[in-house]
Amino acid sequence: MKFGINLAPNxxxxxxxxxxxxxxxxELAELAxxxxxxxxxxVEHYFTSYGGYSPDPVTFLAAVAARTERIRLVTGAVLPAFTHPLKLAGKLAMLDNISRGRLxxxxxxxxxxxxxxxxQISMDESxxxxxxxxxxxxxxxxxxNVVWDGQFYQFGPVTMLPRPFQEPHPPILVATARTPESAEAAGVAGYGVMMVPSINKVEKVQDMLALYRKAYAGAGHPGEGQVHMTYNTYLSEDPEQARTxxxxxxxxxxxxxxxxxxSWATTRSEQYRGYEQIAQKAKSSSFEDQIRETKVLVGTPDEVVDQVRxxxxxxxxxxxxxxxTAGNMPLEESVRTMRLFAEHVLPRFA
Known part of the structure; x- marks a missing residue:
């Protein structure tokens, strides 16, 4: 298994x-x-306290690239619906070069x-x-000399500069939250997937993973593909403090x-079947449920080892x-969590 950090400014x-x-x-990126x-x-989000400080992950990751030498840089995720592909491809290629192929x-x-x-973009076009x-x-x-004649964009012939540092391009992952078809399409294309297990039952995630891996193998790609999952994390050597x-x-x-x-309570879109239930499901979910269902990594180092297993x-x-960095967690708590995980959990899964 591999482990990294997701820095979401909530x-x-x-x-x-x-x-x-x-x-x-x-500071946390350098420590990582x-x-x-x-x-x-x-992440890339806008306007709200749920990630809204990060409207452009590329800007932040470029700063991380300048302060580090080895660690991989992952956009989790950029949103093509809100950016012209010429702009998006160009700035990501810049970041791939700035980081010398770590993107x-x-x-x-x-x-x-x-x-x-x-x-002012319709969700039905998502x-x-x-x-x-x-x-x-x-x-x-x-x-x-790319010529593009799509539904939303037309351009070309153009040759993007700079060319990506990684050939033919950086590894691609796609976020697939609830839609099995998205997981299957990613497998066929040979892309990795990014999943959020906290909003789905274990069985649904397993079914989506099975679809993804079957499609990936069926398309002739090597290995089993790449699967990213994100978990809120808090560790303390004191079990009561960890839980509290x-x-x-x-x-x-x-x-x-x-x-x-x-706003999902009053929004409907064929592109997002079932998402109208998100608000209600989120309201009914408790921290105790998340602990019981291993949807967070919270506890002492030994407890978190068991959760990862x-x-x-x-x-x-x-x-x-x-x-x-869940919520308004102080920096020193984030540092302690990362150090305890690195010292006591990482070696168990090396």
Whole structure:
């Protein structure tokens, strides 16, 4: 298994300023490399306390690239629906060169109705915009004199500069939250997948993984593909503190998620079947449920070892992104969580 960190700024301006958040995140990224973690990942969201400090993950990861030498950089994820593919492919190619080939590009469809409304883009165009954006970026990286005549964009012939550092292009991952067809399509294309186990039952995640791996193998790609999953994480050597503070920070993040998905109660889209239930499901989920169902990594180091073993039994040899910055967690708590994980959990899964 591989382990990295996901730095999602789930904070309000009253809790932390943007300057404070990114100073802390850069410190954590440098620490992650020193502790032996495999990657640093961050999100793209807008306007709300649920990730809204990160409208451009490329900007942040470029700063991480300048401060590190080894650790992989993962967009988790960039959103093609909101960016022209010429701009998106170009700035990602720049980051691949700045980092000398350490970039992995995660693409996502976006899922918050308020973001689509702000960009004046219909959610019913989500899937075709995503497919077109990913394929246009892939071709711009891998080919020269690209001519594109799509549903949403037309351009060319153009040759993207700079060319990607990695040939023919950086590894591609796609976010697949609830839709089995997305997992299957990623497998056929030979892409990795990024999944969020906290919003699905174990059996559904297993079914989606089985579809993905079968499609990946059936298309003739080597290995089993790449699977990323993200978990809120809090460790302490004191079990009572781990449970008490882990709950506090997880519930802080949960409240921000609830606020961000509120508009799903009145939103419907064929591109997002079942998403209208997200708000209600989020309200009914408790921290105790998440602990019982191993949807968070919270506890003493030994307890978290057992949790990771359970995840491996369910899902196989995957890549786990720890989220050590849940809610308004102080920097020193994030540092302690990462150090305890690196010292006591990482060696057990080397």
């Amino acid at each position: 904070v309000t301006p009253e809790e932390k300023s943007g300057g404070q958040v990114f100073a802390e995140f850069l 490399e020193k502790l032996g973690f495999e990657h640093v990942k961050t 992995e590009v995660g693409f996502g469809r976006a899922f918050l109705p308020d973001e689509f409304a702000a960009f 899937r075709p915009r995503f497919d077109e954006g990913v394929e246009a970026c892939r071709r711009l990286w891998a080919e020269e 503070l882990g709950k506090e920070y997880a519930e802080n993040t949960h409240e921000k998620l609830l606020s961000a998905v509120t 359970q995840i491996r039994e369910w899902f196989g040899e995957i890549t786990i992104s720890l989220q050590p």
